[in-house]
Amino acid sequence: MEIAALVRDTTQRLSRAGVPSPDVDSIVLVAHLLGKSASEIRTAAARGDNVPQDADLDTFATRVLRRSEREPLQHITGVSHFRGIDLEVGAGVFIPRPETEMVAQAAIDAARRLGPGKDGIVRVTDLCAGSGAIGLAVATEVPEAHVSLLEASDEAGVYLRINTRRQPSDVHSRVRTMTGDARRCFHQFDTCADVVVSNPPYIPPNAVPRDPEVAEYDPPQALYGLGDDGLELPRDIINESARLLRVGGVLIMEHADTQGTALREFVDSSQWWDDVQTHQDLTGRDRYLVATRVGV
Numbered sequence: 001m002e003i004a005a006l007v008r009d010t011t012q013r014l015s016r017a018g019v020p021s022p023d024v025d026s027i028v029l030v031a032h033l034l035g036k037s038a039s040e041i042r043t044a045a046a047r048g049d050n051v052p053q054d055a056d057l058d059t060f061a062t063r064v065l066r067r068s069e070r071e072p073l074q075h076i077t078g079v080s081h082f083r084g085i086d087l088e089v090g091a092g093v094f095i096p097r098p099e100t101e102m103v104a105q106a107a108i109d110a111a112r113r114l115g116p117g118k119d120g121i122v123r124v125t126d127l128c129a130g131s132g133a134i135g136l137a138v139a140t141e142v143p144e145a146h147v148s149l150l151e152a153s154d155e156a157g158v159y160l161r162i163n164t165r166r167q168p169s170d171v172h173s174r175v176r177t178m179t180g181d182a183r184r185c186f187h188q189f190d191t192c193a194d195v196v197v198s199n200p201p202y203i204p205p206n207a208v209p210r211d212p213e214v215a216e217y218d219p220p221q222a223l224y225g226l227g228d229d230g231l232e233l234p235r236d237i238i239n240e241s242a243r244l245l246r247v248g249g250v251l252i253m254e255h256a257d258t259q260g261t262a263l264r265e266f267v268d269s270s271q272w273w274d275d276v277q278t279h280q281d282l283t284g285r286d287r288y289l290v291a292t293r294v295g296v
Helices: 003-015 022-034 037-045 057-068 071-078 100-114 133-141 154-166 232-244 260-268
Strands: 079-082 085-088 121-126 145-151 173-181 193-198 245-254 271-279 284-293
Touching: 003 022, 003 037, 022 071, 037 271, 057 071, 071 079, 071 193, 079 100, 079 133, 085 100, 085 154, 100 121, 100 133, 100 193, 100 245, 100 260, 100 284, 121 133, 121 232, 133 145, 133 173, 133 193, 145 154, 154 173, 193 232, 232 245, 232 260, 232 284, 260 271, 260 284
Parallel strands: 121 145, 121 193, 145 173, 193 245
Antiparallel strands: 079 085, 245 284, 271 284
16 A cells, blocks of 8 residues: 555545544654654655555554544644654643643743843743643753743643653753642742743633543643633632742733633732733734732
């Protein structure tokens, strides 16, 4: 069988199953089968290359079936890509989303803007760290950053520690992982942070996600933010961030596209914050909050 035929047949099967991006997913699955990159598979398909005779097509068929049943592609391959970092993911950990890359960029920009202190360090804290996507991106792209990653879930914490250990030694040495509740974590820190970034649970209880990949596979504790509006946890984390940040430090928090006004009004009502802004994602939707800690 030619690689192009395998890709085509897989795409058709995923499309019939209602998978949102069957053409992309088929390329990824074939690449995973053959141990190649997606671009290499596209090139091989265009050349008319054949599938190697030793390829495990039985295992491949099982993977295609799993994706047809709407198991997340990242669970099948075991990898999620985030800003150039390959993260190990699986059951029990939230799969990083592309829109969160903008939140990571905001944290990176804030860390660079504030710059290192007299000790040559800029301190960044990632609350509700999950797989470690945001915090590890900051540590990778800001060489002066010392990053603390806090996650409450034991299951997600396994992936957090694995992904931290997988980073190059110069990144790994500047990252600390911890287990704890982001609403009550001040006692775990011995110095104030320059930047606090968080992608907390924020979905309201009655807003069950439509996609099976999310509703059935992402852990509920990483999705639902408690309270009628889903913002009980985010509000508590904002209050805790006021304790974690130094004066002049910056908070960055992801939220749903309908929650920008409510979170901004909550932060505006506090004496601890100034320069409160809501930023949009690439689609123009409200995506994350930015606020500066002030002294009183």
